[in-house]
Amino acid sequence: xxxxxxxxxxxxxxxxxxxxxxxxxxxxxxxxxxxxxxxxxxxxxxxxxxxxxxxxxxxxxxxxxxxxxxxxxxxxxxxxxxxxxxxxxxxxxxxxxxxxxxxxxxxxxxxxxxxxxxxxxxxxxxxxxxxxxxxxxxxxxxxxxxxxxxxxxxxxxxxxxxxxxxxxxxxxxxxxxxxxxxxxxxxxxxxxxxxxxxxxxxxxxxxxxxxxxxxxxxxxxxxxxxxxxxx
Amino acid sequence: xxxxxxxxxxxxxxxxxxxxxxxxxxxxxxxxxxxxxxxxxxxxxxxxxxxxxxxxxxxxxxxxxxxxxxxxxxxxxxxxxxxxxxxxxxxxxxxxxxxxxxxxxxxxxxxxxxxxxxxxxxxxxxxxxxxxxxxxxxxxxxxxxxxxxxxxxxxxxxxxxxxxxxxxxxxxxxxxxxxxxxxxxxxxxxxxxxxxxxxxxxxxxxxxxxxxxxxxxxxxxxxxxxxxxxxxxxxxxxxxxxxxxxxxxxxxxxxxxxxxxxxxxxxxxxxxxxxxxxxxxxxxxxxxxxxxxxxxxxxxxxxxxxxxxxxxxxxxxxxxxxxxxx
Numbered sequence: 001x002x003x004x005x006x007x008x009x010x011x012x013x014x015x016x017x018x019x020x021x022x023x024x025x026x027x028x029x030x031x032x033x034x035x036x037x038x039x040x041x042x043x044x045x046x047x048x049x050x051x052x053x054x055x056x057x058x059x060x061x062x063x064x065x066x067x068x069x070x071x072x073x074x075x076x077x078x079x080x081x082x083x084x085x086x087x088x089x090x091x092x093x094x095x096x097x098x099x100x101x102x103x104x105x106x107x108x109x110x111x112x113x114x115x116x117x118x119x120x121x122x123x124x125x126x127x128x129x130x131x132x133x134x135x136x137x138x139x140x141x142x143x144x145x146x147x148x149x150x151x152x153x154x155x156x157x158x159x160x161x162x163x164x165x166x167x168x169x170x171x172x173x174x175x176x177x178x179x180x181x182x183x184x185x186x187x188x189x190x191x192x193x194x195x196x197x198x199x200x201x202x203x204x205x206x207x208x209x210x211x212x213x214x215x216x217x218x219x220x221x222x223x224x225x226x227x228x229x230x231x
Numbered sequence: 232x233x234x235x236x237x238x239x240x241x242x243x244x245x246x247x248x249x250x251x252x253x254x255x256x257x258x259x260x261x262x263x264x265x266x267x268x269x270x271x272x273x274x275x276x277x278x279x280x281x282x283x284x285x286x287x288x289x290x291x292x293x294x295x296x297x298x299x300x301x302x303x304x305x306x307x308x309x310x311x312x313x314x315x316x317x318x319x320x321x322x323x324x325x326x327x328x329x330x331x332x333x334x335x336x337x338x339x340x341x342x343x344x345x346x347x348x349x350x351x352x353x354x355x356x357x358x359x360x361x362x363x364x365x366x367x368x369x370x371x372x373x374x375x376x377x378x379x380x381x382x383x384x385x386x387x388x389x390x391x392x393x394x395x396x397x398x399x400x401x402x403x404x405x406x407x408x409x410x411x412x413x414x415x416x417x418x419x420x421x422x423x424x425x426x427x428x429x430x431x432x433x434x435x436x437x438x439x440x441x442x443x444x445x446x447x448x449x450x451x452x453x454x455x456x457x458x459x460x461x462x463x464x465x466x467x468x469x470x471x472x473x474x475x476x477x478x479x480x481x482x483x484x485x486x487x488x489x490x491x492x493x494x495x496x497x498x499x500x501x502x503x504x505x506x507x508x509x510x511x512x513x514x515x516x517x518x519x520x521x522x523x524x525x526x527x528x529x530x531x532x533x534x535x536x537x538x539x540x541x542x543x544x545x546x547x548x549x550x551x552x553x554x555x556x557x
Binding site for chain 2: 025031032038039042043045046047051060061062103104138142
């Protein structure tokens with residue numbers, strides 16, 4: 001038994017990400033509060049939705065968006081990214097934010113990656129992990145972003161985390177950087193239904209697998225730590 | 232429905248009959264020129280009473296060469312004509328700058344065109360006439376009829392249904408519905424970038440200048456707006472279809488203004504550049520300043536600010552102007 005035994009198949013996973021993009025692009029409240037995010041999502045959806053109709057395990061997704069969000073009482077530029085390689089060859093969700101919303105001086109002050117690594121064999125890292133730092137993306141480079149205080153060369157530690165997708169990451173952002181605007185989105189029954197569907201899709205079986213591990217396999221020779229590191 | 236357009240041109244200047252003949256030949260329409268010079272009220276009224284409904288009326292704005300106090304302006308005459316034909320489009324032709332026509336009077340017309348520039352407006356006149364001919368014949372009864380009339384891509388129906396004005400959703404049976412619909416179509420959907428893009432916006436989103444876009448325009452023919460009121464002289468492209476076509480042609484993944492440069496036959500000279508800074512990859516189009524005749528250019532977002540005269544509209548692009556130099 002592996003911790004990712006019940007992880008959705010790649011094609012199902014990608015299709016679900018496109019359902020998320022479709023949902024977001026049509027949401028008036030998201031467009032009104034986060035027009036830039038909505039616009040990036042709409043663009044990405046339009047360019048790629050025909051590709052998804054002939055989806056194969058070889059499809060890659062490389063989505064990035066830049067938008068403004070009030071964090072700790074001040075508008076800051078946020079970068080959001082999804083990088084999915086064919087058949088889960090790499091899976092990385094990225095959240096970064098800047099010191100301010102000044103487009104002339106994009107100075108990153110936080111940068112997180114939420115990764116899923118199926119080939120953890122040699123490297124010994126958690127299958128689902130959260131990482132601080134990481135390289136600048138092409139979009140960040142194009143936006144002339146600086147990372148003076150992140151020291152991206154250091155890629156450890158990788159913190160054991162839960163599986164994530166675009167819907168759950170967005171929900172996480174809106175809840176963590178909570179304000180009147182994000183409350184309006186996350187309290188809507190339509191949004192809650194949408195998140196419930198994604199929790200069912202990605203988390204339900206993940207926790208069932210963990211429950212199964214603790215019920216049948218957990219021992220001092222087989223720690224949960226080993227299990228979460230893909231053993 | 233395939234018969235020629237029937238247009239009535241009401242004017243108090245007999246010399247404009249020549250323009251009417253030019254229009255007739257240019258768009259292959261039946262144009263009836265009615266010169267009302269020296270008409271008194273009774274003659275004018277009698278003339279109107281005897282007319283059968285055309286597909287479009289062209290109306291001189293100033294009718295001061297009539298001897299009638301009632302029919303002194305085109306806008307008054309237009310109001311009377313709309314009582315008689317509630318869904319007939321009336322386009323004003325005037326010798327004064329269209330933006331100098333009083334806004335109250337402008338409301339009575341579907342469009343205002345400058346007479347000295349009228350030959351450049353033939354395609355627009357034809358588009359309006361043909362469009363009204365269709366929707367006045369096949370009445371719009373619900374939102375689906377609108378989607379069909381504008382030939383909206385299916386994936387845009389949800390967003391369109393959310394931006395379609397409530398008052399238009401509630402008045403399908405109004406006799407003048409087509410006029411109200413046209414007003415929304417021409418002032419919002421067709422003129423504000425969002426669902427439809429003009430040439431500069433289309434080029435910019437693909438990372439190209441207008442010359443570069445011209446080189447690949449034929450690849451995007453399916454994205455061109457071909458719905459009701461399609462106007463050859465003011466082409467528009469569905470944004471969603473432009474992007475979707477881009478995704479079909481180019482294999483690369485990423486932002487449209489980046490992958491657009493992978494389109495065939497595109498070279499560096501075709502790349503868009505920010506008008507303000509000369510930088511590559513301008514993401515938006517913005518006015519140079521706040522003046523009425525200000526031109527628009529491709530610009531980097533960071534070199535622009537929200538245009539103070541425009542409010543944001545759901546699912547439409549924000550209208551922006553160039554940042555003033557510091």
